[in-house]
Amino acid sequence: KAGVTQTPRYLIKTRGQQVTLSCSPISGHRSVSWYQQTPGQGLQFLFEYFSETQRNKGNFPGRFSGRQFSNSRSEMNVSTLELGDSALYLCASSLDRLAGGLISTDTQYFGPGTRLTVL
Protein backbone atom coordinates (compact mmCIF):
# COMPACT_ATOMS: atom_id res chain seq x y z
CA LYS A 1 0.00 0.00 0.00
CA ALA A 2 1.33 3.41 -0.93
CA GLY A 3 2.07 5.78 1.91
CA VAL A 4 0.98 9.35 2.44
CA THR A 5 2.11 11.58 -0.40
CA GLN A 6 2.53 15.33 -0.32
CA THR A 7 3.05 17.73 -3.17
CA PRO A 8 5.03 19.72 -3.84
CA ARG A 9 8.01 18.72 -1.72
CA TYR A 10 9.58 22.16 -1.85
CA LEU A 11 8.16 25.63 -2.36
CA ILE A 12 9.63 29.09 -2.35
CA LYS A 13 7.27 32.04 -2.08
CA THR A 14 7.50 35.70 -1.23
CA ARG A 15 5.71 37.59 1.51
CA GLY A 16 2.11 38.40 0.72
CA GLN A 17 1.62 35.53 -1.70
CA GLN A 18 -0.61 32.57 -1.05
CA VAL A 19 0.19 28.88 -1.32
CA THR A 20 -1.70 25.61 -1.60
CA LEU A 21 -0.27 22.31 -0.42
CA SER A 22 -1.72 18.92 -1.26
CA CYS A 23 -1.89 15.65 0.62
CA SER A 24 -3.06 12.24 -0.55
CA PRO A 25 -3.72 9.86 2.37
CA ILE A 26 -3.16 6.15 2.50
CA SER A 27 -5.89 4.35 0.59
CA GLY A 28 -8.89 3.77 2.85
CA HIS A 29 -7.89 6.36 5.42
CA ARG A 30 -10.58 8.93 6.07
CA SER A 31 -8.88 11.34 8.45
CA VAL A 32 -6.21 13.81 7.38
CA SER A 33 -4.38 16.06 9.81
CA TRP A 34 -1.92 18.85 9.12
CA TYR A 35 1.01 19.93 11.27
CA GLN A 36 3.53 22.75 11.05
CA GLN A 37 7.08 21.97 12.12
CA THR A 38 9.59 24.73 12.88
CA PRO A 39 12.84 24.69 14.86
CA GLY A 40 11.46 27.15 17.38
CA GLN A 41 7.94 25.85 17.93
CA GLY A 42 8.34 22.17 17.10
CA LEU A 43 5.35 20.24 15.77
CA GLN A 44 2.10 22.13 16.05
CA PHE A 45 -1.31 20.86 15.05
CA LEU A 46 -3.10 22.91 12.40
CA PHE A 47 -6.35 21.06 11.73
CA GLU A 48 -7.94 17.69 11.04
CA TYR A 49 -10.43 16.76 8.37
CA PHE A 50 -12.70 13.73 8.45
CA SER A 51 -15.30 12.97 5.80
CA GLU A 52 -14.84 16.41 4.23
CA THR A 53 -15.51 18.19 7.54
CA GLN A 54 -13.07 19.96 9.80
CA ARG A 55 -13.14 17.96 13.03
CA ASN A 56 -10.39 19.63 15.05
CA LYS A 57 -8.59 22.92 14.76
CA GLY A 58 -5.37 24.15 16.32
CA ASN A 59 -4.46 27.65 17.37
CA PHE A 60 -3.49 29.21 14.06
CA PRO A 61 -4.78 32.40 12.43
CA GLY A 62 -7.48 32.33 9.81
CA ARG A 63 -4.87 32.70 7.06
CA PHE A 64 -4.43 28.97 7.41
CA SER A 65 -7.28 26.98 5.95
CA GLY A 66 -7.91 23.57 4.56
CA ARG A 67 -10.37 21.31 2.91
CA GLN A 68 -10.92 17.67 2.17
CA PHE A 69 -12.39 16.14 -0.93
CA SER A 70 -14.69 13.16 -1.29
CA ASN A 71 -11.73 10.89 -2.08
CA SER A 72 -10.13 11.98 1.27
CA ARG A 73 -7.39 13.98 -0.44
CA SER A 74 -6.76 17.21 1.39
CA GLU A 75 -5.36 20.62 0.65
CA MET A 76 -4.23 23.37 2.94
CA ASN A 77 -3.96 26.98 1.95
CA VAL A 78 -1.99 29.78 3.51
CA SER A 79 -2.88 33.27 2.39
CA THR A 80 -0.86 36.46 2.78
CA LEU A 81 2.33 34.62 3.58
CA GLU A 82 4.63 35.90 6.32
CA LEU A 83 8.28 35.14 6.91
CA GLY A 84 7.29 33.16 9.99
CA ASP A 85 5.29 30.73 7.88
CA SER A 86 8.51 29.18 6.65
CA ALA A 87 8.31 25.62 7.91
CA LEU A 88 7.97 21.97 7.10
CA TYR A 89 4.28 21.19 6.69
CA LEU A 90 3.41 17.61 7.48
CA CYS A 91 0.28 15.76 6.59
CA ALA A 92 -0.84 12.62 8.42
CA SER A 93 -3.62 10.17 7.69
CA SER A 94 -5.54 7.81 9.95
CA LEU A 95 -7.89 4.92 9.30
CA ASP A 96 -10.55 5.76 11.92
CA ARG A 97 -12.27 2.46 12.53
CA LEU A 98 -15.10 3.52 14.79
CA ALA A 99 -18.67 3.74 13.53
CA GLY A 100 -21.94 4.80 14.98
CA GLY A 101 -21.06 8.48 15.17
CA LEU A 102 -18.23 7.97 17.63
CA ILE A 103 -15.07 9.99 17.21
CA SER A 104 -12.06 7.80 16.76
CA THR A 105 -8.46 8.38 17.69
CA ASP A 106 -6.13 6.28 15.67
CA THR A 107 -2.51 5.93 14.65
CA GLN A 108 -1.35 8.68 12.33
CA TYR A 109 0.94 7.97 9.41
CA PHE A 110 2.94 10.90 8.14
CA GLY A 111 3.96 12.01 4.71
CA PRO A 112 7.42 13.34 3.82
CA GLY A 113 6.30 16.95 4.20
CA THR A 114 6.38 20.09 2.10
CA ARG A 115 9.21 22.49 2.85
CA LEU A 116 7.90 26.04 2.47
CA THR A 117 10.33 28.92 2.37
CA VAL A 118 8.96 32.47 2.48
CA LEU A 119 11.32 35.21 1.32
Add this chain to the structure above:
Amino acid sequence: AQSVTQPDIHITVSEGASLELRCNYSYGATPYLFWYVQSPGQGLQLLLKYFSGDTLVQGIKGFEAEFKRSQSSFNLRKPSVHWSDAAEYFCAVGAQNTGNQFYFGTGTSLTVIP
Protein backbone atom coordinates in the same frame (compact mmCIF):
# COMPACT_ATOMS: atom_id res chain seq x y z
CA ALA B 1 -3.85 21.74 29.37
CA GLN B 2 -2.36 18.94 27.36
CA SER B 3 1.40 18.85 27.06
CA VAL B 4 4.28 16.54 26.37
CA THR B 5 7.75 17.03 27.80
CA GLN B 6 10.92 15.51 26.48
CA PRO B 7 13.51 16.73 28.97
CA ASP B 8 16.56 15.77 26.93
CA ILE B 9 17.13 18.00 23.92
CA HIS B 10 20.17 16.06 22.78
CA ILE B 11 21.67 12.70 23.73
CA THR B 12 24.93 11.13 22.59
CA VAL B 13 25.54 7.42 22.99
CA SER B 14 28.16 4.98 21.78
CA GLU B 15 27.19 2.36 19.27
CA GLY B 16 26.20 -0.80 21.11
CA ALA B 17 25.25 1.05 24.28
CA SER B 18 21.75 1.06 25.69
CA LEU B 19 19.40 3.99 25.21
CA GLU B 20 16.54 5.52 27.13
CA LEU B 21 14.64 8.59 25.92
CA ARG B 22 12.32 10.20 28.41
CA CYS B 23 8.78 11.40 27.83
CA ASN B 24 6.32 12.84 30.32
CA TYR B 25 2.80 13.88 29.46
CA SER B 26 -0.01 15.85 30.98
CA TYR B 27 -3.45 14.89 29.71
CA GLY B 28 -6.80 14.81 31.40
CA ALA B 29 -8.29 12.00 29.38
CA THR B 30 -7.14 8.45 28.82
CA PRO B 31 -3.95 8.94 26.80
CA TYR B 32 -2.92 7.30 23.62
CA LEU B 33 0.87 7.47 23.40
CA PHE B 34 3.22 7.28 20.46
CA TRP B 35 6.88 7.49 19.60
CA TYR B 36 7.93 8.67 16.17
CA VAL B 37 11.35 9.02 14.60
CA GLN B 38 12.40 11.59 12.01
CA SER B 39 15.50 11.51 9.88
CA PRO B 40 16.78 14.79 8.40
CA GLY B 41 14.47 16.16 5.73
CA GLN B 42 11.99 13.35 6.18
CA GLY B 43 8.54 12.87 7.63
CA LEU B 44 7.80 11.02 10.86
CA GLN B 45 7.92 7.26 11.07
CA LEU B 46 5.93 5.46 13.76
CA LEU B 47 8.09 3.41 16.13
CA LEU B 48 5.43 2.18 18.52
CA LYS B 49 2.16 3.06 20.19
CA TYR B 50 0.22 2.43 23.38
CA PHE B 51 -3.56 2.45 23.49
CA SER B 52 -4.34 0.04 26.32
CA GLY B 53 -3.39 -3.32 27.77
CA ASP B 54 0.18 -4.42 28.42
CA THR B 55 2.12 -1.39 29.54
CA LEU B 56 5.33 -2.59 27.87
CA VAL B 57 5.00 -2.23 24.12
CA GLN B 58 7.33 -3.42 21.44
CA GLY B 59 8.00 -1.48 18.29
CA ILE B 60 10.04 -1.61 15.16
CA LYS B 61 13.84 -1.56 14.94
CA GLY B 62 14.19 -3.17 18.38
CA PHE B 63 12.62 -0.30 20.33
CA GLU B 64 10.28 -0.72 23.28
CA ALA B 65 8.48 1.68 25.60
CA GLU B 66 6.86 1.39 28.99
CA PHE B 67 3.73 3.27 30.02
CA LYS B 68 3.75 4.24 33.68
CA ARG B 69 0.49 5.91 34.59
CA SER B 70 1.61 6.83 38.12
CA GLN B 71 4.56 8.75 36.70
CA SER B 72 2.78 10.04 33.57
CA SER B 73 5.69 8.70 31.58
CA PHE B 74 6.23 6.77 28.38
CA ASN B 75 9.99 6.28 28.05
CA LEU B 76 11.54 4.75 24.95
CA ARG B 77 14.31 2.18 25.27
CA LYS B 78 16.65 0.17 23.12
CA PRO B 79 19.17 -2.30 24.53
CA SER B 80 21.84 -1.80 21.86
CA VAL B 81 21.98 1.28 19.65
CA HIS B 82 23.06 1.11 16.02
CA TRP B 83 24.63 3.98 14.08
CA SER B 84 21.51 4.11 11.89
CA ASP B 85 19.43 5.04 14.94
CA ALA B 86 20.83 8.58 14.85
CA ALA B 87 17.77 10.79 14.28
CA GLU B 88 15.23 13.00 16.04
CA TYR B 89 12.73 11.23 18.29
CA PHE B 90 9.32 12.60 19.14
CA CYS B 91 6.85 11.53 21.79
CA ALA B 92 3.19 12.30 21.10
CA VAL B 93 -0.08 12.00 22.97
CA GLY B 94 -3.66 11.84 21.81
CA ALA B 95 -6.81 10.91 23.64
CA GLN B 96 -9.65 8.51 23.22
CA ASN B 97 -12.65 9.79 21.28
CA THR B 98 -11.16 13.18 20.49
CA GLY B 99 -10.10 12.70 16.91
CA ASN B 100 -6.54 12.88 15.72
CA GLN B 101 -5.23 16.07 17.27
CA PHE B 102 -1.92 14.93 18.68
CA TYR B 103 0.38 16.89 20.97
CA PHE B 104 4.08 16.44 20.38
CA GLY B 105 7.11 16.92 22.56
CA THR B 106 9.94 19.10 21.35
CA GLY B 107 11.99 16.10 20.36
CA THR B 108 15.27 14.50 21.39
CA SER B 109 18.14 14.48 18.95
CA LEU B 110 20.19 11.30 19.13
CA THR B 111 23.83 11.15 18.06
CA VAL B 112 25.54 7.78 17.88
CA ILE B 113 29.33 7.67 18.05
CA PRO B 114 31.34 4.70 16.81
